[in-house]
Amino acid sequence: MSQGRVEGKVAFITGAARGQGRSHAVRLAEEGADIIAVDLCEDIDSNGYPLARQEDLEETARLVEKYDRRIVTAKADVRERAQLAEAVKNGVAELGRLDIVVAQAGIAPMGSNGNVQAWLDVIDTNMLGVFNAIHAAVPYLQEGASIIATGSAAAFMDFDNMPAPGADPGGQGYTVAKLGLSSYIHELARVLAPKMIRANVVHPTNCNTDMLQSEPMYKAFRPDLEHPTAEDALLAFPEQQAMPIPWIEPVDISNAVVYLASDESRYVTGTQMRVDAGSYLKFHSFHV
Numbered sequence: 001m002s003q004g005r006v007e008g009k010v011a012f013i014t015g016a017a018r019g020q021g022r023s024h025a026v027r028l029a030e031e032g033a034d035i036i037a038v039d040l041c042e043d044i045d046s047n048g049y050p051l052a053r054q055e056d057l058e059e060t061a062r063l064v065e066k067y068d069r070r071i072v073t074a075k076a077d078v079r080e081r082a083q084l085a086e087a088v089k090n091g092v093a094e095l096g097r098l099d100i101v102v103a104q105a106g107i108a109p110m111g112s113n114g115n116v117q118a119w120l121d122v123i124d125t126n127m128l129g130v131f132n133a134i135h136a137a138v139p140y141l142q143e144g145a146s147i148i149a150t151g152s153a154a155a156f157m158d159f160d161n162m163p164a165p166g167a168d169p170g171g172q173g174y175t176v177a178k179l180g181l182s183s184y185i186h187e188l189a190r191v192l193a194p195k196m197i198r199a200n201v202v203h204p205t206n207c208n209t210d211m212l213q214s215e216p217m218y219k220a221f222r223p224d225l226e227h228p229t230a231e232d233a234l235l236a237f238p239e240q241q242a243m244p245i246p247w248i249e250p251v252d253i254s255n256a257v258v259y260l261a262s263d264e265s266r267y268v269t270g271t272q273m274r275v276d277a278g279s280y281l282k283f284h285s286f287h288v
Contacts, residue, residue: 007032015105017052019209023250036091049214078129109170118170126177189270198269242278
């Protein structure tokens with residue numbers, strides 16, 4: 001049952017057709033928000049697993065409407081700012097305002113085997129796509145608004161055995177993109193703080209979505225096997241967390257998103273919030 005933690009607010013969410021994005025849309029709706037939901041709804045050639053489809057976005061809309069909330073959906077590519085600007089404009093025209101931005105859309109073209117296009121696509125989607133979503137939304141934001149970007153525990157990892165330069169452009173680009181958006185949000189928070197608009201990053205560890213449950217990701221965790229299965233990867237997934245679990249669930253991230261979107265966090269800005277089951281603890285000692 002809704003507790004109304006974001007009652008009356010409107011949230012713009014990218015990558016909303018499935019996975020974390022859908023979960024965020026549903027949790028925010030459960031807490032009283034109306035939703036502007038966008039997704040690409042087609043594949044990107046360099047990415048080694050299927051992306052969401054139009055019917056997935058329609059299912060997100062159905063789930064949001066179960067909570068008697070309004071939702072405006074659009075097929076839009078985060079790599080194209082004009083498409084996002086049009087989606088936001090239409091959503092605000094119908095729903096009346098914009099209070100929350102969740103820049104969530106992302107891909108993980110792991111195991112790209114020297115394919116430079118994978119680097120370009122993951123940078124354009126995971127980093128520039130965040131910039132595009134936020135830049136399309138900022139003109140509509142007022143005092144009290146909240147911007148939330150999805151980072152990754154990968155942004156904090158010290159890799160002892162990095163792949164050779166150029167060996168896995170997609171995987172390397174994924175980390176670069178998450179580092180880049182994290183730095184950007186830090187500086188954006190500084191710029192927007194005088195306007196009482198907040199900006200934060202949420203950093204998940206392994207999250208139980210189609211991105212994680214994919215052959216390229218299984219191979220990333222079990223490079224010792226030519227064709228690892230989900231069962232093979234399950235043995236390796238816990239190595240990324242200090243807590244002995246293979247992954248977290250999308251709702252674990254959504255709960256953090258709801259907090260950062262609500263007035264409960266009205267003075268929380270510029271943070272790098274880790275929902276990582278202690279992944280950071282495996283790579284870093286305490287420091288200030």
